[in-house]
Amino acid sequence: MLVVQKYGGSSVATLERIRHCAARCLATAAQGHRLVVVVSAMAGETNRLIALANALVQPGDAPQASRGPYVAPAKRTPEHERELDQLVATGEGQSAALLAMAIQDAGGRALSLVGAQLGLLTDRSHGRARILGIDAARMQRELDDGAIVVCAGFQGTDDRGDVTTLGRGGSDTSAVALAAALRADVCEILTDVDGVYTTDPRVVPTARKIDRLSFEEMLELAGQGAKVLQIRSVELAMRHGVCLHVRTSFDDRPGTMIVPEEPQMESVQVSGVALERNEGKITLTGVPDVPGVVATIFRIMAELGIVVDMIIQNTGAGGRTDVTFTVPEAELDRAAAALAGQTMGGEVPSLSTDREICKISIVGLGMRTHAGVAAKAFALLAAESINVQMVSTSEIKISVVVHERYGELALRVLHDGFGLGVAP
Amino acid sequence: MLVVQKYGGSSVATLERIRHCAARCLATAAQGHRLVVVVSAMAGETNRLIALANALVQPGDAPQASRGPYVAPAKRTPEHERELDQLVATGEGQSAALLAMAIQDAGGRALSLVGAQLGLLTDRSHGRARILGIDAARMQRELDDGAIVVCAGFQGTDDRGDVTTLGRGGSDTSAVALAAALRADVCEILTDVDGVYTTDPRVVPTARKIDRLSFEEMLELAGQGAKVLQIRSVELAMRHGVCLHVRTSFDDRPGTMIVPEEPQMESVQVSGVALERNEGKITLTGVPDVPGVVATIFRIMAELGIVVDMIIQNTGAGGRTDVTFTVPEAELDRAAAALAGQTMGGEVPSLSTDREICKISIVGLGMRTHAGVAAKAFALLAAESINVQMVSTSEIKISVVVHERYGELALRVLHDGFGLGVAP
Numbered sequence: 001m002l003v004v005q006k007y008g009g010s011s012v013a014t015l016e017r018i019r020h021c022a023a024r025c026l027a028t029a030a031q032g033h034r035l036v037v038v039v040s041a042m043a044g045e046t047n048r049l050i051a052l053a054n055a056l057v058q059p060g061d062a063p064q065a066s067r068g069p070y071v072a073p074a075k076r077t078p079e080h081e082r083e084l085d086q087l088v089a090t091g092e093g094q095s096a097a098l099l100a101m102a103i104q105d106a107g108g109r110a111l112s113l114v115g116a117q118l119g120l121l122t123d124r125s126h127g128r129a130r131i132l133g134i135d136a137a138r139m140q141r142e143l144d145d146g147a148i149v150v151c152a153g154f155q156g157t158d159d160r161g162d163v164t165t166l167g168r169g170g171s172d173t174s175a176v177a178l179a180a181a182l183r184a185d186v187c188e189i190l191t192d193v194d195g196v197y198t199t200d201p202r203v204v205p206t207a208r209k210i211d212r213l214s215f216e217e218m219l220e221l222a223g224q225g226a227k228v229l230q231i232r233s234v235e236l237a238m239r240h241g242v243c244l245h246v247r248t249s250f251d252d253r254p255g256t257m258i259v260p261e262e263p264q265m266e267s268v269q270v271s272g273v274a275l276e277r278n279e280g281k282i283t284l285t286g287v288p289d290v291p292g293v294v295a296t297i298f299r300i301m302a303e304l305g306i307v308v309d310m311i312i313q314n315t316g317a318g319g320r321t322d323v324t325f326t327v328p329e330a331e332l333d334r335a336a337a338a339l340a341g342q343t344m345g346g347e348v349p350s351l352s353t354d355r356e357i358c359k360i361s362i363v364g365l366g367m368r369t370h371a372g373v374a375a376k377a378f379a380l381l382a383a384e385s386i387n388v389q390m391v392s393t394s395e396i397k398i399s400v401v402v403h404e405r406y407g408e409l410a411l412r413v414l415h416d417g418f419g420l421g422v423a424p
Numbered sequence: 425m426l427v428v429q430k431y432g433g434s435s436v437a438t439l440e441r442i443r444h445c446a447a448r449c450l451a452t453a454a455q456g457h458r459l460v461v462v463v464s465a466m467a468g469e470t471n472r473l474i475a476l477a478n479a480l481v482q483p484g485d486a487p488q489a490s491r492g493p494y495v496a497p498a499k500r501t502p503e504h505e506r507e508l509d510q511l512v513a514t515g516e517g518q519s520a521a522l523l524a525m526a527i528q529d530a531g532g533r534a535l536s537l538v539g540a541q542l543g544l545l546t547d548r549s550h551g552r553a554r555i556l557g558i559d560a561a562r563m564q565r566e567l568d569d570g571a572i573v574v575c576a577g578f579q580g581t582d583d584r585g586d587v588t589t590l591g592r593g594g595s596d597t598s599a600v601a602l603a604a605a606l607r608a609d610v611c612e613i614l615t616d617v618d619g620v621y622t623t624d625p626r627v628v629p630t631a632r633k634i635d636r637l638s639f640e641e642m643l644e645l646a647g648q649g650a651k652v653l654q655i656r657s658v659e660l661a662m663r664h665g666v667c668l669h670v671r672t673s674f675d676d677r678p679g680t681m682i683v684p685e686e687p688q689m690e691s692v693q694v695s696g697v698a699l700e701r702n703e704g705k706i707t708l709t710g711v712p713d714v715p716g717v718v719a720t721i722f723r724i725m726a727e728l729g730i731v732v733d734m735i736i737q738n739t740g741a742g743g744r745t746d747v748t749f750t751v752p753e754a755e756l757d758r759a760a761a762a763l764a765g766q767t768m769g770g771e772v773p774s775l776s777t778d779r780e781i782c783k784i785s786i787v788g789l790g791m792r793t794h795a796g797v798a799a800k801a802f803a804l805l806a807a808e809s810i811n812v813q814m815v816s817t818s819e820i821k822i823s824v825v826v827h828e829r830y831g832e833l834a835l836r837v838l839h840d841g842f843g844l845g846v847a848p
Contacts, residue, residue, distance in 0.1 A: 015476065015479055015480045018480065019480070049518070052439065052518075052522065053521075053522065053525060055439055056439045056442065056443070056522055056525055056526055056529070057525055057526070057528075057529040077528065079524075079528050079533070079534075079535065080525060080528055080529075082535060083521045083522075083524045083525045083528070083535070083536055084521070084525070086517060086520070086521040086524075086536050086538060087517075087518055087521035087522065087525075090514035090517050090518050093510060093511075093514045093517075094473065094476075094511055094514050096510070097477075097507045097508070097510040097511035098476065098477065098480055098507075098511065100503075100507045100510075101477060101480055101481055101504060101507045101508070101511075102480055102481070104481075104501065104503050104504055104507070105480070105481040105504075109503070110503070111503065111506060111507070112507055112510050114510060114539075114587075115538075115539055115540070116539070116540050116585060117540075117585050117586070138584075138585070160562075161540060161541050161562070162541070163538075
C-alpha cells in the first residue's frame with residue numbers, strides 16, 4: 001500500500017514526540033507500505049513567527065497570535081503577505097528535517113521536501129493559496145528508491161517559485177492533495193484525538209467513536225462545529241476519492257475511516273450531532289418586502305467578508321418581512337454596525353442582535369430515506385421544553401438554533417434520543 | 425551603482441537591529457544605488473537549530489554548538505547532512521523575510537529570496553558546498569523592477585533542488601558570489617567592527633584601521649588569524665575582481681576597502697601583523713632520511729582531514745632528519761595518536777608535541793621589493809629576547825612560531841617596530 005500520514009503540530013511539539021513519530025513511521029514501513037509523511041510546524045512555532053513579524057512592523061502593539069488576519073489590515077499588502085509566507089513556511093521545514101533525521105537515526109531511509117521540492121503548485125494568493133496541481137515526480141522517485149518522504153505541510157510554491165501557504169488547516173489539505181496525486185490507498189490524519197465522535201465527548205459522556213463515515217457526513221459535521229478536520233481537506237478528499245483515516249498518534253488503535261458513501265451507511269439514520277457555540281443572530285424587523293431588498297443585506301455582508309450561515313425570512317402582514325440570520329459571533333458587532341441605519345426600500349428597519357444562541361446539527365445519510373428525523377428531533381427537544389428559534393435543513397442535516405443555556409442539554413437529548421450512545 | 429550589502433548575524437540579532445538595517449538599506453537606495461542584501465541568520469539561531477538536531481539524534485549528550493563537525497562522526501551520513509542543511513538554512517530564510525518586511529514597513533520595496541529562488545547552484549557537498557554557478561535572472565528582474573532584493577545567505581541548491589549550505593562564513597561567500605554574478609560595483613561586508621586593523625586592537629592598543637588593502641594582503645591576514653573575513657570569500661572576490669568594503673553596520677564611517685593591487689601599495693612595507701594562538705606543534709626526531717618517508721607523514725594527516733600549516737625539515741647527521749609541523753590545536757592529539765608508533769623507513773621515530781606555541785605573521789606587498797623585512801623582524805624580536813622556533817615565508821608574508829607566553833609581546837613589538845601604529 002501507499003500510505004500518506006499527516007502529523008499535526010502537537011505530535012511534533014518536542015524532540016521526544018518527533019522520535020515517537022519516527023518510530024511510528026518505521027512501523028508503518030515495516031508492514032511493507034510505502035510512506036509519505038506530511039508534518040505541521042512544531043506546536044507554537046507558527047505563532048512565534050507571526051508574533052515576530054507583527055512586532056517588527058507594529059512595534060509596541062501586542063502581537064496577534066492567531067493566523068487569519070495576520071496583522072492589522074493596513075499592513076496586509078501583497079508584498080507583506082508574500083514575506084509572511086516565506087517566513088512562516090520555515091516552521092514546517094524545520095519539523096520535516098527533524099523528523100527525517102529522527103527516522104534516519106532509528107535506522108530508516110528518509111528525506112524531507114520543502115517549498116519547491118514538493119512540486120505542489122498553487123496560485124499566488126499568499127496566506128490562503130489554492131492548489132493548482134502537483135508534480136509528484138521527485139516524490140515518486142524517492143519512494144521508488146525506498147525512502148520515507150517527509151513533506152513540509154501547509155505550503156506550496158506559485159508559478160514564480162515563491163512560497164505560498166494554504167491557510168488554516170493547510171497541512172491536512174497538503175496531505176490530502178499529495179495522497180490524491182500519488183493515488184495513495186489511504187491518507188491517515190494522526191492527531192491527539194482517536195477519531196471522529198458521534199458528538200463532543202466533553203459535553204456528552206455517552207459519545208462514541210464512529211468507525212466509518214461518509215465524506216458527506218464528515219463535511220456536514222466539520223461545517224457544523226466538529227473540529228477534527230478542516231472542511232477544505234474533506235472536500236478535497238471527497239472530490240478525489242481519497243480515503244481518510246483519522247486516528248490518534250499516541251497508540252495503534254484504528255480511528256475513523258472517512259470514505260465514499262456505501263450502501264449500508266443509510267441504514268443508520270443519524271451519524272453524529274454537533275454543537276456550534278460561536279454564532280450570533282441578527283434580526284431585521286419591518287423590512288419592506290420588495291425585490292432586491294434582502295439581496296442588499298447579503299451583498300453588504302459579502303463585501304465585509306462575513307460568512308452568513310443560517311437565514312430565515314418570514315413574510316408578514318402589510319408588505320413587510322422579518323429577516324433573521326446568523327454570523328460568526330466574532331463578526332456580530334461589525335455586521336450589525338454595517339446594517340444599522342441602512343435605508344432599505346425607502347425605510348430603515350429596526351435591528352436587534354443576540355449572541356446568546358447556539359446551533360445544534362444532526363447529520364446522517366439515513367435522513368434521505370428515513371422520514372421523521374426532523375419530527376423526532378423536535379419532539380425530543382419539546383419534551384425538555386427547549387424552544388427552537390431557527391431551523392434549517394439540508395438533505396443529510398438538520399440544524400436548530402436554541403438559547404445557548406440549553407445547548408448542552410439539547411446535544412445530550414438528541415445524541416441519546418437517536419441512539420448514538422450505544423454501539424450500533 | 426549596484427551595491428551588494430552583507431549583514432552578519434549580530435546585525436540582525438533583534439527586531440530593533442533589523443529595523444536599523446532596513447533604514448540603512450533605504451538610505452543606500454536613496455542615494456540612487458540598486459541594492460542586493462545578503463543576510464545571515466539571527467545571531468544564535470543557527471546554533472539553536474544545530475543543538476536541536478544533535479539533541480534529537482544523541483539524546484542525553486550535551487549539544488555541540490559549533491558548526492563544523494555538526495555531530496559525532498557516526499551520525500554524519502550524507503543523508504543526515506542533507507537534512508541538517510534543510511534545517512539550518514531556515515535560519516537565514518527567517519531573517520531575510522523579516523528584513524524584507526522591515527524595509528516594506530519603512531516605505532521601501534523589497535522581497536526576500538531563499539533556496540532555489542536565489543539561483544545559486546552548488547555541488548552536492550552538504551555543509552560545505554562549492555558554488556558552481558549563479559542564475560541571476562530573477563534577481564535582475566526584481567532589481568529592474570525597483571526592489572531591494574534580500575537574499576538568504578549561506579545557502580544554495582544543488583542540481584536536484586536540494587538545499588545546500590556553504591560552510592562557516594558562508595554568507596560572506598554568498599555575498600561575494602552574487603556581487604560577481606551581478607557585476608556589482610562593490611560588495612559591502614557590514615559587521616560589528618569598523619574595518620580591518622593593522623593587528624588585533626584588543627592586544628595592541630596602537631592598532632590602526634587600514635583604509636585600503638590588496639586582496640593578496642587580506643588573504644594572508646585572514647589565513648593567519650585575522651577573523652574579520654573568511655579566506656574563502658576573499659579568494660572568490662580576488663578571482664572575480666569584486667571590490668570588498670568591510671565596515672561597521674552601526675554608523676556611516678567608511679571602513680577598509682579591499683581591492684586589486686595598486687602601484688602605490690608597495691610603498692608600504694608591511695600592512696598588518698596577525699597572531700594565531702590555536703596551533704600546536706608536532707616534532708618527529710630521527711626520521712630516516714629516505715625518499716617518501718616524509719610524504720608518508722603528510723598522507724596520514726591528509727587522510728584524517730587535518731590541515732598542516734607550517735612545515736620545517738632539518739637534515740641532520742647520519743642520514744636522519746627532524747620534521748616539525750603545526751596543525752590546529754584541536755587536532756593535535758588526533759594527529760599525534762595517528763603518527764605515534766608508526767614505522768618509517770624501517771624505524772619508529774620519537775614524537776613530541778607542544779601546544780604552548782603561537783604564530784605571528786607579518787604581511788605586506790612591500791616585502792616583495794623592500795629587502796630586509798625579515799632581518800628587521802628578527803632584530804626586533806631578538807631585542808626582546810624572544811626565541812623564534814620556526815619560520816616560514818611567502819612572497820608577501822613572514823610567519824614565526826614563538827612560545828605562546830611571548831605572543832602578545834611579539835605582536836606589539838613587530839606592529840610598532842614596523843611603524844603600523846602611526847597613520848602613514
